[in-house]
Amino acid sequence: xxxxxxxxxxxxxxxxxxxxxxxxxxxxxxxxxxxxxxxxxxxxxxxxxxxxxxxxxxxxxxxxxxxxxxxxxxxxxxxxxxxxxxxxxxxxxxxxxxxxxxxxxxxxxxxxxxxxxxxxxxxxxxxxxxxxxxxxxxxxxxxxxxxxxxxxxxxxxxxxxxxxxxxxxxxxxxxxxxxxxxxxxxxxxxxxxxxxxxxxxxxxxxxxxxxxxxxxxxxxxxxxxxxxxxxxxxxxxxxxxxxxxxxxxxxxxxxxxxxxxxxxxxxxxxxxxxxxxxxxxxxxxxxxxxxxxxxxxxxxxxxxxxxxxxx
Amino acid sequence: xxxxxxxxxxxxxxxxxxxxxxxxxxxxxxxxxxxxxxxxxxxxxxxxxxxxxxxxxxxxxxxxxxxxxxxxxxxxxxxxxxxxxxxxxxxxxxxxxxxxxxxxxxxxxxxxxxxxxxxxxxxxxxxxxxxxxxxxxxxxxxxxxxxxxxxxxxxxxxxxxxxxxxxxxxxxxxxxxxxxxxxxxxxxxxxxxxxxxxxxxxxxxxxxxxxxxxxxxxxxxxxxxxxxxxxxxxxxxxxxxxxxxxxxxxxxxxxxxxxxxxxxxxxxxxxxxxxxxxxxxxxxxxxxxxxxxxxxxxxxxxxxxxxxxxxxxxxxxxxxxxxxxxxxxxxxxxxxxxxxxxxxxxxxxxxxxx
Numbered sequence: 001x002x003x004x005x006x007x008x009x010x011x012x013x014x015x016x017x018x019x020x021x022x023x024x025x026x027x028x029x030x031x032x033x034x035x036x037x038x039x040x041x042x043x044x045x046x047x048x049x050x051x052x053x054x055x056x057x058x059x060x061x062x063x064x065x066x067x068x069x070x071x072x073x074x075x076x077x078x079x080x081x082x083x084x085x086x087x088x089x090x091x092x093x094x095x096x097x098x099x100x101x102x103x104x105x106x107x108x109x110x111x112x113x114x115x116x117x118x119x120x121x122x123x124x125x126x127x128x129x130x131x132x133x134x135x136x137x138x139x140x141x142x143x144x145x146x147x148x149x150x151x152x153x154x155x156x157x158x159x160x161x162x163x164x165x166x167x168x169x170x171x172x173x174x175x176x177x178x179x180x181x182x183x184x185x186x187x188x189x190x191x192x193x194x195x196x197x198x199x200x201x202x203x204x205x206x207x208x209x210x211x212x213x214x215x216x217x218x219x220x221x222x223x224x225x226x227x228x229x230x231x232x233x234x235x236x237x238x239x240x241x242x243x244x245x246x247x248x249x250x251x252x253x254x255x256x257x258x259x260x261x262x263x264x265x266x267x268x269x270x271x272x273x274x275x276x277x278x279x280x281x282x283x284x285x286x287x288x289x290x291x292x293x294x295x296x297x298x299x300x301x302x303x304x305x306x307x308x309x310x311x
Numbered sequence: 312x313x314x315x316x317x318x319x320x321x322x323x324x325x326x327x328x329x330x331x332x333x334x335x336x337x338x339x340x341x342x343x344x345x346x347x348x349x350x351x352x353x354x355x356x357x358x359x360x361x362x363x364x365x366x367x368x369x370x371x372x373x374x375x376x377x378x379x380x381x382x383x384x385x386x387x388x389x390x391x392x393x394x395x396x397x398x399x400x401x402x403x404x405x406x407x408x409x410x411x412x413x414x415x416x417x418x419x420x421x422x423x424x425x426x427x428x429x430x431x432x433x434x435x436x437x438x439x440x441x442x443x444x445x446x447x448x449x450x451x452x453x454x455x456x457x458x459x460x461x462x463x464x465x466x467x468x469x470x471x472x473x474x475x476x477x478x479x480x481x482x483x484x485x486x487x488x489x490x491x492x493x494x495x496x497x498x499x500x501x502x503x504x505x506x507x508x509x510x511x512x513x514x515x516x517x518x519x520x521x522x523x524x525x526x527x528x529x530x531x532x533x534x535x536x537x538x539x540x541x542x543x544x545x546x547x548x549x550x551x552x553x554x555x556x557x558x559x560x561x562x563x564x565x566x567x568x569x570x571x572x573x574x575x576x577x578x579x580x581x582x583x584x585x586x587x588x589x590x591x592x593x594x595x596x597x598x599x600x601x602x603x604x605x606x607x608x609x610x611x612x613x614x615x616x617x618x619x620x621x622x623x624x625x626x627x628x629x630x631x632x633x634x635x636x637x638x639x640x641x642x643x644x645x646x647x648x649x650x651x652x653x654x655x656x657x658x659x660x661x662x663x664x665x
Contacts (some may be wrong), residue, residue, distance in 0.1 A: 001434040005393040005402040029398075055395055056580050056587040060605065082605035098400055194514040238604050240577060245433060246594070247575035248602060250620070251610075274629060275619075278546040 002243045006053045006098025007036040011091050012073065018147075018154040020080045020088060021122070023065070028072045029096060038101045039072035046129035047234060047262045050101030050244045051220065053078065057087040061239035061257070063126040063153070064102070070224060077125040077154055078130035079194070103242040104261050105233060110134065113203035114115065115141040118217055120187055120209025124155050126261070127208050127236040132158075137164050142199050144192070146171040146185045146209075150178040188213070202226075208234040218265050326470065327500070329508035331490040333372045334414065334477055338363065339448070340506055341411045341462065345444065348384070349413040350375040360384060366448050371414060373448055373479070378644060379410050379569035385439045386426060388593050392435065392578070394638065395586040403588075405435055410445045412500075417465030418642040420447050422471035422571030428634060429574050435509055435591075444502055447473030453530045456643025456656065460526075461533040464640040467523040474499030477520050491515050515554060524625070539659035540637075552616060552665040556658060558613030559651040566621070566645035567595035567641045572611045572638050575601075596620050622658055 008029040017023035028039045036163065038050050043065045047206045054060040063238045066075035080089050091097065107130045115134055119127050124145055134141040143162065149172050164170050171183035171191055182192050207217045214233050222228050237249035237256040242260035252274035254260065263271075331337055341347050344364040349371060351361040358377035363369045391403040415423070423445065430436035445449045447468035450459075459465030474496040480488040491511050494500050542548050566575040577594040580587045594601065597617050603609040611617050624630065625639040639655070646654025 002432045003436065004434070005400045008398065008400060053395075053580075053589075055397075056582045058580050059578065059589075081444065096398060098395065228515065236604065237607075237610070240604050243432075245430065245574070246577065246591075247596060248577075248594075250596075250602075250624075252623075254632070275616075275623075276546065276548070277548065277550050 002245075003037075003060075003100060004241070004243070006051070006100045007038055007058075008096050009099045010092055011095045011097060013093060014091075017077060017156060018079070019149075020156055020269040021152075022078055022080075023155070024076050024078060024088075024156075025066075025073055026076070026097070026099060027074075031072060033067070035072045038046055039068045039074055041068045041070060041072075044068055044074070044102040045106035046133050047105050047106035047124075048102040049239070049242070049258045049261060050099050050103065051239070052076075052077075053090075053098030053100075054084050054087045054091070055097065057084045059098070059240075060084050060104075061242060063261075064156075065128050067216075071191070077112045077122060077128075079122055101242065103239075104257055105259070106130075107206060107262050108226045110137075110139060110204055112137055112139045114201065115139060116202040116205045117141055117143045118192075118205065118207040119143070119145045119207070120213045121146075121152060122154060123133075123207075123209035123234070127206055128158055130206065131162060131166075132135045135162070140166060142169075142195060142202070144169045144171070144195055146173075146183075146188070146191075146213075148172065149174045149176075150182070153287070167199070188216060189220055192217070196224075204230045205233075206231065206232040211235075222265075228266035228269070229264055229299070231261050233265060233268060234261045235263055235268070235295070236261070247294055324523070326513035326516075327494045329494070329503075329506075330511050331477070331508060333493045334490060335446075337364070337477070337492060337503070337506075338371060338413050338476075341413065341502060342445075343443075344409065344502070346410040347413050348381075348410060350377050363413075363433075365400045368378035368633075373414065373477075374454075375414075376416050376419070376454060376642075378647065380422060380568060380569065380644070381415060381424060382422065382426065382571050383593075384412065385423070385443070386430060386593075387435070387439075389590055390435060390591045390592075392591055392635050394583070395590045396584065397586045402434070405438045406556070407439050409442050409444070411446060413446045414477070415445055415473065416448060416450055417468045417472075418459045418640040419467055420445060420486075420572055421459075421464035421640045422642070423562075424469075424472045425572050425573060425634060425636065425640070426588050432564075434446065434539045444475070444498055445473045445548060446477045449476065449478040449519070449522065450526060451479055452526050457641060458530065458533050458536055458643060458644045458655075460530050461536050461639040462469075462637060462639050466526040467519070470495045475502065478515075479522070481518050481522055489633050491519070493519075509527045511592045512518050535663040536655075536659045538663035540665070542662050544621060545586070547618070548662045553619040554613070554615035556653050556661065557616075557618045560614055560618055560654045561651045562595075562597050562599060562614070563650060564593075564595035565648040566596055566649070567597065568593060569644040570625075570646070571640060571642060572625075580602075596624070618653065618658075622662075622664045625655075 009026040012027050013025040014022050028036050049061045049063045051059050062076040065077040068074040092245050116125050145264050171185040173185035207214050235256050239257040240246040240248040242257050244255045249256040252271045348360050348362050350358050353359045358375050360381050393400050393402045449468055450466035476493040478491045575594045578591045578592045580589050602611045647657045
C-alpha cells in the first residue's frame with residue numbers, strides 16, 4: 001500500500017538565495033527506526049521530488065535541490081508564489097513540517113557520458129543534484145545557467161563549488177548593475193553555439209527551465225542533428241498526491257508525478273501531440289474516388305473531393 | 312462446498328448455479344453475517360444505496376439503479392487521511408466492517424473493477440473494498456440513456472466482477488419463474504455456504520445467454536457513439552468543437568460526481584487542536600483551477616481543453632494499456648445529470664458529426 005501520510009521533518013537551515021527565493025535544508029525528526037524513505041540517500045535519486053506539508057496550509061511538490069546525505073539532510077529551493085510558500089517563508093529553524101517521497105522518475109544513469117546541462121531560473125534546482133552526481137562520477141559535465149538578472153542567479157553556494165570543478169557558463173537577461181560581465185541571456189542560440197564550438201560532441205543534454213526555453217533548446221539541438229532521444233527535460237505540473245491517484249498532473253494519458261517529471265524529448269513530443277487536433281493530409285483523404293465513381297459521385301452534400309459541381 | 316474448485320470458477324470453469332425463489336431470500340441470509348446495502352427508493356426520486364437491517368420489510372427492486380453509483384462506498388466523497396498534533400503525523404484508518412453490496416448492475420460492477428485497479432495501492436479505498444462482497448444482477452433490458460453493450464460492460468454481469476450473480480429465469484407467457492444464483496468466487500461460496508439451495512437446471516447457462524441476447528436486441532442505435540470514439544482516437548475533433556462544448560459546460564462537476572469511474576480528488580487541511588487533519592474529497596478535471604499551478608500557470612485554462620480532456624479520458628484507447636479497458640462503462644448518468652446538455656449522448660452526437 002502507498003504511504004500517504006507525511007513523515008515529520010525539521011527545518012534546520014534557511015538562507016536567501018535569489019529574489020523571493022529561499023534555500024531550505026530539512027532533516028527527519030526521528031531516525032530511531034532508520035531513515036525514512038523521503039530522507040534516505042539509498043532511495044532518492046537526482047531529478048525526483050518530494051511533497052512538503054506546511055501544517056494547516058497544505059502540501060506541494062518540490063524537487064530535491066540536494067538529495068539526502070547519510071544523515072538524512074536534504075534541500076529544496078523555494079520561491080514565494082502562493083499561500084503555502086508564504087507560510088513556509090515564515091518558518092524558522094526548528095519548526096516541524098511534513099514530508100513524503102521520493103516520487104517520480106529521476107534523471108537516467110549517465111555514468112561517465114559527456115553531459116551538457118542547460119538550466120533557466122529556478123530550473124537549476126531539479127538539475128543541481130545531477131550536476132553534483134556527475135561531478136562525483138568524474139563525468140565532467142558542462143553547465144549553462146541563465147536567469148533574468150544577477151539577483152535571480154540562484155544556488156550561489158553550489159555554483160561557487162561548481163566553478164572550481166567544471167565549466168559553468170552563466171547568463172543574465174538584464175545586465176544593469178551586475179557585479180561582473182555575464183553572457184547575454186536573451187542570446188540563447190549564440191551562447192549555445194559558443195558552448196558547442198568550445199566543447200562539442202555531447203552524448204546527452206539535460207534541460208530544465210520555462211517551457212518556452214526548453215522547447216527552444218530542443219529545436220536548436222534537433223535542427224543540428226542532435227538525437228531527440230538523448231535530450232532530457234523536467235516538466236512542471238500541479239502535483240497533488242505524488243503517487244498517480246489524484247489526476248491533477250496529467251499530460252495526455254501520462255501522470256507527470258509517476259511517469260515524469262523527467263522526460264525524454266521524443267517521448268514527451270509524442271504525448272504533446274496526443275492532446276492536439278490532427279488533420280489528415282487532404283489529398284490522400286479523397287484520392288482515387290473521382291475516377292472510380294464518375295457518375296453520381298457528388299449526389300450527397302459536400303461531394304467526394306472530385307472537384308465536379310455535381311451536375 | 313467444494314471451495315478448492317471455486318478458484319477455477321473465477322477463470323470461467325464449472326460455475327456453480329442454484330435456484331432461488333426471490334432475491335430477498337439471499338439478502339436476508341446475508342444479513343445474518345454482513346452489513347447489507349441495496350438500492351432503495353427514497354424521497355429524492357433518485358434512489359440511493361442504503362443499509363437494510365435484518366427484519367426490515369424493504370422490497371428489492373431489481374430494476375432500480377440509483378443516480379449515484381456505489382463509487383463513494385469505497386472512494387469516499389470526503390474522508391480524513393491523517394492527523395497532525397504539532398509533532399507527529401498519524402494515519403487515519405477507515406473504520407470498516409464486512410459488508411455486502413446487494414444488486415449491483417453490470418455497468419457499476421465494471422466501474423468497481425476499473426476503480427479496484429486504479430486504487431489498487433490506496434490504503435483508504437482498499438480498507439473498505441477488501442471487506443466487501445459484491446452481489447451482481449443481470450439486466451434484462453436497456454435502461455434509459457444506458458449503452459453498456461457498446462462499451463463491453465453489460466447488460467450481463469461479467470463474472471470476474473462479482474462474487475455472486477443474480478439472473479432472472481426467463482419469463483414464459485408472462486409468468487415469472489424466479490432466479491438463478493451464480494457463484495463466481497471463493498468469497499461468494501463462503502457467503503452462501505449453509506443456505507442449502509437446490510442446484511440449477513443444467514440449461515441455466517443457455518437461458519442466461521438467451522436473456523442477454525434479448526436485452527442486446529433492445530438497445531438503441533449506437534452508431535454515433537462508436538463513431539465518436541473513433542474520432543477521439545483519431546484526434547479528429549477540431550478544437551472549435553471542443554470550445555463550443557466548453558461554452559456549454561457550467562463546471563458544476565455533476566458528470567464527475569455521478570460517473571462511476573471518475574477518480575480525481577483534491578485535499579485540504581483543516582486546523583484542529585493545535586494541529587490539523589487532512590481530508591481528501593472528490594474533484595473534477597472540468598474545474599478551471601484543476602491544473603492551475605501556484606505561479607498562475609494553467610495548462611488547461613480553456614474550458615474546451617478541459618471538456619476534451621474529460622472525454623479523452625473516458626473513451627481513448629490510449630488508456631487501455633494501463634487500465635485494461637476504456638474509461639466509460641456506458642451507464643449514461645452524465646447525460647441525466649448535465650444541466651448544460653453536454654452529457655455523453657449529446658457530446659458523442661456532436662463530435663461524431665463534427
